[in-house]
Amino acid sequence: MDDVVDLLVVKVGGSLVSEKARRDHLDHDALAGYAAQIADLHAAAPGRVVLVVGGGSIGHGAVRHLDADDPLAPLPLTRATFDVKWSWVRALRDLGSRCFPVQVAAICVLGPRGPEVSFGTVRRLLDHGILPVLAGDSVLCADGALRVFGSDHVPAVAVRGTPGRTRVAVLTDVPGVLAGGPGSQEVIPEITPGSSAEAFRRIWPAAAHDTSGSMGGKLTALLDHARDGAECFVLRGDPTAPDLRFLLEGRGRWPDVPHTRIVADTTG
């Protein structure tokens, strides 16, 4: 293995394990397939992998109709996404994988410059070769309100919490950021903050049932992680794929997998 990644954050999109239009739906077969890939990655690089799981319809259902007058309205999200984390932990444990679910709202608040992270517990889990399992959450802001902190933003907990070369890989239901919008097969190979305006023009508007803002929200979050120093990828997940170990390798060694890379401008 090339020594190119100190920490790999894999986010498995909710759309891969849940039909968002179905209430509290979780596809346990698909989840078991991805859990096997994550368990294998974790075995290949113990202490260097963090899992972030999308809330799918369980997460979206908890925050779809929020009372705008209640600053704590997103509260049920922390319960909903704890349940989702636990489904993953159970599947990973069944595979013999050592993992632990961490409530992001307990280790992260939102300040004027974004997430402020207490990374101590996650660091200690990693140091002992235990896979931290994170998810979106209802996170406290500086004004005392809770805000929906979607799973696309959660890699910031690792990116900001630890030094070193952090890679963020987002597995989703399309092969990358699509140049022609929905239905297109052309993937934009690379996006930087400088070229992002063009990318945003091309991508499709969020579906009404997706509180994370679909690919637009995803790209916004990944650009934030890139600005924080991470190398980010969007690629299609496949629960039957044999493994994801290439995500730990230098890109020159990857198999022929379509993807979009999101990084900060090399010129700064």
Add this chain to the structure above:
Amino acid sequence: MDDVVDLLVVKVGGSLVSEKARRDHLDHDALAGYAAQIADLHAAAPGRVVLVVGGGSIGHGAVRHLDADDPLAPLPLTRATFDVKWSWVRALRDLGSRCFPVQVAAICVLGPRGPEVSFGTVRRLLDHGILPVLAGDSVLCADGALRVFGSDHVPAVAVRGTPGRTRVAVLTDVPGVLAGGPGSQEVIPEITPGSSAEAFRRIWPAAAHDTSGSMGGKLTALLDHARDGAECFVLRGDPTAPDLRFLLEGRGRWPDVPHTRIVADTTG
């Protein structure tokens, strides 16, 4: 109100809302009664109250039969006690109380000198007048194993996390530490580390179904909090009592309520 307490940690014992011999039992009527008392306390002193809830049979059931060969065996406790916290949050929300459940395992690890706490999120919750709801948990130790960190120990999160005069009030099913053991009505009025050996001789052995070690474990934990500077009380909970506001007052103003006080030796 006398200004004698900067932070009040109220622990509601699992025995008050759960029959430990009944699997996954929670008495929602009793819980609603205590929730009303806590909501009232929180309204009287917003930002100065922390709630710790006992796991009752749900917590005990999660860790009763642990595989001694599996360092992560206590893992299910973090799920079980999240469920218990959520039952309290729901009851408090129904009363209009602003509260938030915090996973202790996410903000606390166990080091050679006991709990090491990241108090930032709890501090910010308090600063915004939001009641933190904590519970026992499976907490990571320095050797990479998870350990059962029972709810009697959880007040350490607040005692160690914040400066100032912290009071810990443990509501349980007896009127204090009993001088004559089980069935006795004589309460030991005050226990210090120096006088604790005599108290331990008097109290009864743990019931087999109680993983927290009954009053012996409780007293050990409270002596730790006292050594950390807290003033601790054990007293009987009553879900029909009108309020608990006396817990915020100087002891000279308390009603005639039996209790045991646990403090550090004044001589050091």
